[in-house]
Amino acid sequence: MVAVLLFGCLQQPQQTQPTPTPTAAKPAxxxxxxxxxxxxxxxxxxxxxxxxxxxxxxxxxxxxxxxxxxxxxxxxxxxxxxxxxxxxxxxxxxxxxxxxxxxxxxxxxxxxxxxxxxxxxxxxxxxxxxxxxxxxxxxxxxxxxxxxxxxxxxxxPTPETTAMAYVLLLENIGVKRIAILYAQTDFTVANAKWNKKFIEDRKFADVVVYEGYPLGSTDLKGLLLKVKEANPDAVIVHSYPADAILVTSQMKELDINPNLFVLGVGGQTLAFDQKFDNKTKEGIVVLNTxxxxxxxxxxxxxxxxxxxxxxxxxxxxxxxxxxxxxxxxxxxx
CATH class of the missing domain: 3.40.50.2300 (Response regulator)
Structure with a gap:
């Protein structure tokens, strides 16, 4: 179906009736x-x-x-x-x-x-x-x-698929307390929702923090202090590029250092890689396809x-x- 549609987009319009007088051919x-x-x-x-x-x-x-x-x-x-x-x-x-x-x-x-x-x-x-x-x-x-x-x-892959991949990783390494944060956009909200559902369905851990934040936020310390107080084994942040840098910087500042830090797609960019030293990035898990x-x-x-x-x-x-x-x-x- 795609091939048919694309072929149609590239075609020059075809005349269905002969014209009474010759017309110049369109350039190729x-x-x-x-x-x-x-x-x-x-x-x-x-x-x-x-x-x-x-x-x-x-x-x-x-x-x-x-x-x-x-x-x-x-x-x-x-x-x-x-x-x-x-x-x-x-x-x-x-x-x-x-x-x-x-x-x-x-x-x-x-x-x-x-x-x-x-x-x-x-x-x-x-x-x-x-x-x-x-x-x-x-x-x-x-x-x-x-x-x-x-x-x-x-x-x-659908959020249902990627969320299950996260959950199987968490279950496999024996995580018991999980904080889930997410930027408030379609993709990140959906991933967080399915993460929470699959964790609860499989009953291997407790979700101790589950909260979103506006995309474009410039300060997430209030939310991160809730995470620190909950003391999770793992923190999942469904982020985009700018907020991935913000979250990581402020977690470091607040000395939040879970056993596992999963950063979604936001931690994969060159900007993120260049922002932090290897010690900070050690142990951060990101999604790739x-x-x-x-x-x-x-x-x-x-x-x-x-x-x-x-x-x-x-x-x-x-x-x-x-x-x-x-x-x-x-x-x-």
Missing amino acids: KESIKIGFSISLSGSGAGAGTEQYRAYEVWREWVNRNGGIYVEEYGKKLPVEFVYYDDASEPARAKSLYEKLILEDKVDLLLAPWGTFIHLAIVPVIEKYKIPVVGNTAGVELSKINELQTKYEFFTY WHPDLHPEAAELYNLYLKKYGHNPPSHAIGLAWISCITLQKAIE
Whole structure:
């Protein structure tokens, strides 16, 4: 279904009736114009920047190999990007995707960063019937069913799946008292909810703190003091890039040092890695969904990223972005 939809997006309009007089043929396409918004600033900038870099590595890799083959033209076409910074704001992203479609007249779209921004653009892509292969969006099955989207394809594991992975780890190492904190957004709320449910269902530990905080918070000491008083064995924080740094800094300041500290996706960014020394990072567990050894193309893109940017790609956003790009490419071809 994706291949059919994408092929339709790249086709030139076909005449259904002969015209009375000859008209000049439209020039053949010289490139495939792909548009997206991405979080280069705001709360998601740490991961959004890396997702953008992953897109760039893929584009350069594709163009180095001649482009994407389009059967209609019988040749490969290079990829051209049109993109904007959505500042990690869902409403801005929604507006930008409409601009990409109506004003920039892109052929295809790539996904933005983050679950809450993926969800924000669903009405736009449904309206204009342009498919998007999602990547950094963990959406509950019930929400996917509620959306009834025909044009956004979610590829990230559901929160139910990732939450169970956390819980099995906690149960396996014998944790008995757990604090769960979460940023108040779709993805992080869902993960926290399923963590709590699975822990309670499996009856291996007590949830001693369960509380959310606004995304964009600048001080979480009050909440963290509750955690310190509860004295948990493990602390789970479902975070995004900026609040992952905030939580870790303030836990260190308040001398909160649980046996296990699980930081979700927010602790994977280069910004987080560069912020803290190895002693602080020792023992922190983060969620990831890919490895360069999983597929030959992933390994090739990994090496190109390392060569271009000079550091090990630390974020799950990179692998997810490449998966979505390669899926788009294969659907066109």
